[in-house]
Amino acid sequence: MRAPVQKKRPRSKGSKHSGSGVTPPAPAESESTRRTVRVRSRLVAGVAVVGITVIAAGAPAALSASSDLNDSQRLVTLAELNQQAIALAHALADERDEVTAYIAAGRDEKSGPAAEGKGDPGSRSARVDQQVDEIRGAAPAALRRDLSTIPSLRRDALSGKGTALEAHQAYSEVIAKLHDLAEDLAEKTPPRAAESTRAPLALGQATEQASATRGLLIAALSVPRKVTTPQIDPVTGLPVQTQDTGGSKDDRTRDELSAAAQQARVRELASLADFDQAAGSTARDKLSSTVTGPEVNSAEKYLNSLTDRPELSNSDQKADSKKVEAALSARIDRMRGVESALGTAQVQRLEQLRDDDVTALELRIALLGGCLLIAVGVSTAVARTLTQPLAVLRIGAARLAAEPATAEPVRYTGRNDEFAQVVRSLNALHSQLHGLLHEFNGRFEGLQTERAELIAGREALTVQRAELQVLASDLTVQLERLKNTVHHTFVNLSLRTLGLVERQLGVIESLEEREHDPERLATLFKLDHMATVMRRHSENMLVLAGAEHGHGHAGPIPLVDVLRAAVSEIERYERVTIQSLPPHAQIAGFAADDLSHLVAELLENATSFSPPDSHVQLSGWLLETGEVMLSVQDEGIGMSAVRMGELNTRLGDPTLFEAGEQSADGAGLGLQVTSLLAARHGVRVQLRDHAGTGGVTAVVVLPKTLLPKAPPAATPPPVQVPGDAPALNLPGSVAEANSNSLPGRTLALPGDPLIAAAEQTIRESGAASEPEAVPEPQPVPGHAAGNAPAPAPAAAEVAAETTMQVRLPVVPESVDVPESTAPDPYAIGPDRHERTTDESPEPHTAPAPSP
Known part of the structure; x- marks a missing residue:
């Protein structure tokens, strides 16, 4: 392979190309007639160009x-x-x-x-x-x-x-x-x-x-x-300061x-x-x-x-x-x-x-002049390093041309220059290129084989993917079918359980009406309460399943009845104290059951996560916006701010409760039910720290859509029937009427207040004069015992403030009732207070006779 040493060759006049493409040497006469171009002149021009370049480069700075x-x-x-x-x-x-x-x-x-x-x-x-x-x-x-x-x-x-x-x-x-x-x-x-x-x-x-x-x-x-001059009032004779009406x-x-x-x-x-x-x-x-x-x-x-x-x-x-x-x-x-x-x-x-x-x-300017001198000096020195070897080559070549036979070769002790290096590099490049081409052909054949295998694998994966997609769609349909089946089964079982509990409550209530023994009556009260708690748990399952189960009431329900119903639905009801409530507050009938359920869940959490000897305060206020705010306050150890923030976020959005998050004992289900019920009626629920005594306060804000604007209808005063138990006003009515804090139940009481009231009624019935005589109305709790009875309009007004009355059983005179020696922690009153007026029997109706 020949290296191109020169791109253009000098051609003399009259020269012709041979068939081989080689230009014949020009005659000697033509070489002498050509104008000689010296390399020294080109080097001088290069030095001048360098100087001009330095000046041009330094001129912008100057x-x-x-x-x-x-x-x-x-x-x-x-x-x-x-x-x-x-x-x-x-x-x-x-x-x-x-x-x-x-x-x-x-x-x-x-x-x-x-x-x-x-x-x-x-x-x-x-x-x-x-x-x-x-x-x-x-x-x-x-x-x-x-x-x-x-x-x-x-x-x-x-x-x-x-x-x-x-x-x-x-x-x-x-x-x-x-x-x-x-x-x-x-x-x-x-x-x-x-x-x-x-x-x-x-x-x-x-x-x-x-x-x-x-x-x-x-x-x-x-x-x-402008100074205003006081004027004298002609009537009083006193100076009067006049008012300037306009500026x-x-x-x-x-x-x-x-x-x-x-x-x-x-x-x-x-x-x-x-x-x-x-x-x-x-x-x-x-x-x-x-x-x-x-x-x-x-x-x-x-x-x-x-x-x-x-x-x-x-x-x-x-x-x-x-x-x-x-x-x-x-x-x-x-x-x-x-x-x-x-x-x-x-x-x-x-x-x-x-x-x-x-x-x-x-x-x-000084720097530009120095750079110019340095550039010219260095360029001149470099030019001299080129002109000296060229002079040696020119003299030696002329000597070889003049005496080619006897002249000795030109000895040039210069470096191994670029031409020889290029020839050696080019030969090495040719040999490497031949080897690379052979290697490329082998790799190309291997890549073709691998490509065919990959295409076949991709087709197989495509078939498998289609099969998996079909299988996934089938599994999705089956999973949806199973989910619907489980959901309907869950709802049906909950409804059946709820129906059985309702029937059980009806049986227990009928037994309570016919029972006169205080001990057995207390046992029936306990069964009534446990059945009420079971009913709330069954309703929890319906709420979690997304099914709405509730019997809407025809008219508004007093707020105090709703809260008393919520208290009766928890296990540790005796620790709940009802504080002040808004007077004459009522709840729309369609939301009364759900609101009672919501408050019961908050009360259940408050009693579960607080000391057993502490009380849970339940109170309410009427806000300036027309809404009603309820507060459930316990005295527990509280919770961290991070945990409280998470719970408040979930209470605001029921979808944030993740499935399977609750622990094995069901902790967290109550808050999830609370969130679902609150979202159903637009109720706002929030947990707050109680800075005074510790613990957590649950705040429930009832919107105005759940609060009827019509005033509560006045109920006629109860009529006492001979032989019937005296009427008893529950504490919630006193709290609502007087808007004061209620005396709550304490652990120091010797027994259940309803049982004690029943025993007192039995003792008083033995000392009654004639059965035909109409008994005097019993005083409302919270009033002085020595006060004279009020006239008829006042009695009607007091009766209108009373939201519910509980009839105590009457025991025959022949039955000897022993006094209770030890309090029963599970003995509670009848659960009839959670129902509305139209569902409960009339307070003046005599109990049904025993079969």
């Missing part, structure tokens, strides 16, 4: 340094002009404040600032005009036009008919044009000049707004006040000025906040250390009291304007001093920046 120098010089000029503008703005602000106060005082020499020793408002005009003349030459054309309006502005303010606020705004517009120079300087100042370029601008704006606040407040205080023109002017002062104060605070963000720590420390002292503190107090609202109060109007102006002026002078110091420091920094730019330009 030009950039020159541009930076011009910019810094312009910034220095602008900063000096800004210093003059700041001084002019300060003088113009003082004139503005004095003119504003002068106009507010009515342009009267006897009132306003002139009367307080400050002289005529035009006293500062000469100083302002002098500063305008000084700045006019260097100011831009737009600023010169604005400054030329100052004399006419002053003349209109002093001799015109404009208001003080209009004059203040006109002066403020000219001052704002002066502050535009500071804003222009801040925008043009590069970050390399200073860290906080906008700090002087923010402080200047704050100083201007502070001066505006001062002028507006002094002007508001200078407005003449006068001076009052409106004062209010406008004070409102503008408040706005200026707000802008000042905003500018100071901008200064704190833009300025460095040194500038902030300088401002805080300079603007301080008793006068500054006094000024801050004046500002806080006079600008706290848009208008001045009567006490604010009585403030001494001279003292206020002195304090505010002292504060403004200190702020202006800091502003001037920052402006001077800014000018110094810009001058230093200009000097640095001059030094940088000189260094870059």
Whole structure:
């Protein structure tokens, strides 16, 4: 393989290509006639190109340094002009404040600032005009036009008919044009000049707004006040202060000025906040250390009291304007001093920046010259390393051409150059390429075989995937069918169990009505209560299954009956104390059973997770929104905030309860049932920590949709039947009627209160006079025993407040009932109180005779 050493060969005139493609050597005459091109000339041209390149590369840096120098010089000029503008703005602000106060005082020499020793408002005009003349030459054309309006502005303010606020705004517009120079300087100042370029601008704006606040407040205080003369009442002869029904023109002017002062104060605070963000720590420390002292503190107090609202109060109007102006002026002078110091420091920094730019330009020019010398020197040295070997080759080749037979070969002791390296590399590349091609053919055949195997495997996997999809769809259908079957079975079993429990309760209640033995009656009460708890558990299963089972009542149910029914459905009912309830509160009939069930679950949790000797408080309140809030409070150990947050989240959304989360003993089912019942009727349930005695408080908020607006219907007083048990008012009715805390059951009681009442009834029945006599009505619990019976209307009203009455059994006189010696913890009253009035038998009906 031949390496291409030369792409183009020199061709002489008249040369022809042979059939082999080899160009024959040119005649000697043509070689001598060609123009010789020396390599040295090309190397010199290369050195010149290197020098030009270095100059071209360094020129932008030098030009950039020159541009930076011009910019810094312009910034220095602008900063000096800004210093003059700041001084002019300060003088113009003082004139503005004095003119504003002068106009507010009515342009009267006897009132306003002139009367307080400050002289005529035009006293500062000469100083302002002098500063305008000084700045006019260097100011831009737009600023010169604005400054030329100052004399006419002053003349209109002093001799015109404009208001003080209009004059203040006109002066403020000219001052704002002066502050535009500071804003222009801040925008043009590069970050390399200073860290906080906008700090002087923010402080200047704050100083201007502070001066505006001062002028507006002094002007508001200078407005003449109208003194109302007391008049004498012709009847009493006493002085009477007349009331001004409408504000006068001076009052409106004062209010406008004070409102503008408040706005200026707000802008000042905003500018100071901008200064704190833009300025460095040194500038902030300088401002805080300079603007301080008793006068500054006094000024801050004046500002806080006079600008706290848009208008001045009567006490604010009585403030001494001279003292206020002195304090505010002292504060403004200190702020202006800091502003001037920052402006001077800014000018110094810009001058230093200009000097640095001059030094940088000189260094870059020197660096460019050094680089040019180094580049030319190195290029010349490299060119000499090329010309010397070429000279040796040229002389040797000429000697070999002149005497080819006798000349010795040219001895060149140079390095192993690139041509031989390229030939060796190319031969090695050819051999490696041949081996790689053989290896590629073998790998290609192997890849074809693997591809065929992969295609076959993919087809098999596709078939398996289709089979699995069919199987998955079948399993899904079967699972859904099994789920529906289990759900219906679960609901049917729950309904059957619930029906049996209802029948059992009916049998127990019939036995209770015919039973007169207190011990057996207590046992029946216990069975009644246990059956009631079983019924609640069966209803829990229906709620968890998503089935609604409840018999809606025709009319509203009293809240106290609903809560008593909830208490009767828990195991440890004797630990529950019903506290105050909203009077005459009722629950819609369709939600009474579910609400009783919900409260029973909360009471069950409260009694289960609290000490056995503690009480659970059940109370209710009527909220301002018309809703009713119930509270179930225990004295347990409480729970962590994380756990309480999780439970509150789940109580708000029943879908968050995960299947299988409850423990083996069923812990957590009650809260899930509570969440489902609450979501069914829009009730809000939340758990809270009780900070007083520990434990957890469950709060239930009943919406207004569950609270009927109609007042409760008055029920007729119960009629006592001879031989029947006396009527007993349960504690819940007392809590609802009187809205006071109920005396709860305690563990110190010798026995169940209903059993004790039954025994008392038996003992009293033995001492009764004649069976035909109508017994006197028994007093309602909670009333004094010695009170005389009320008249008929009052009795009806008391009967209307009573929500439920429990009839105690009557034992025949021949039966000797032994007194109870030990309390039965499971003995409870009849469970008839959970039913509504229309479902329970009439209270005056005699018990059915025994078969």
